Amino acid sequence: MPVLATLARVHVDDLDAALPTFVELTGEEPRVRFTYRDLELAVVGGYLLLAGTEEALAPYRDTHATTIVDSLDDVLRMTGRLGGEILEGPQEVPTGRNLTVRHPGGATVEYVEFSASLRPQAG
Numbered sequence: 001m002p003v004l005a006t007l008a009r010v011h012v013d014d015l016d017a018a019l020p021t022f023v024e025l026t027g028e029e030p031r032v033r034f035t036y037r038d039l040e041l042a043v044v045g046g047y048l049l050l051a052g053t054e055e056a057l058a059p060y061r062d063t064h065a066t067t068i069v070d071s072l073d074d075v076l077r078m079t080g081r082l083g084g085e086i087l088e089g090p091q092e093v094p095t096g097r098n099l100t101v102r103h104p105g106g107a108t109v110e111y112v113e114f115s116a117s118l119r120p121q122a123g
Helices: 015-026 054-060 072-082
Strands: 003-012 032-036 039-044 047-051 065-069 085-093 096-102 108-114
Touching: 003 015, 003 054, 015 039, 015 047, 039 054, 065 072, 072 085, 072 096, 072 108
Parallel strands: 003 047, 065 108
Antiparallel strands: 003 065, 032 039, 039 047, 085 096, 096 108
């Protein structure tokens, strides 16, 4: 289950207002921008920006990181083997499938397996 990337989660009030700072910091334009439930999200460099009201962001504040993996099924097997707790998912999301896990020791991580259209192409 190779980890392809880990994104720092940043909660913001206004995605359009926040994006120029993160574009400047990373030198990259947003790779992905989408809505999910009552949130607007964007991936810029190593950041996942989550924008919404305090109420909309509240359920996501306790998740420490978003990790992009090659196989969500491998994460499920590891979680069962090591005694983690599945908090949400697996489920379909705009970027593919995700799963949120509380691991032994207390770390809460969202795992995402990107859909084929978002995976880097060999070339």
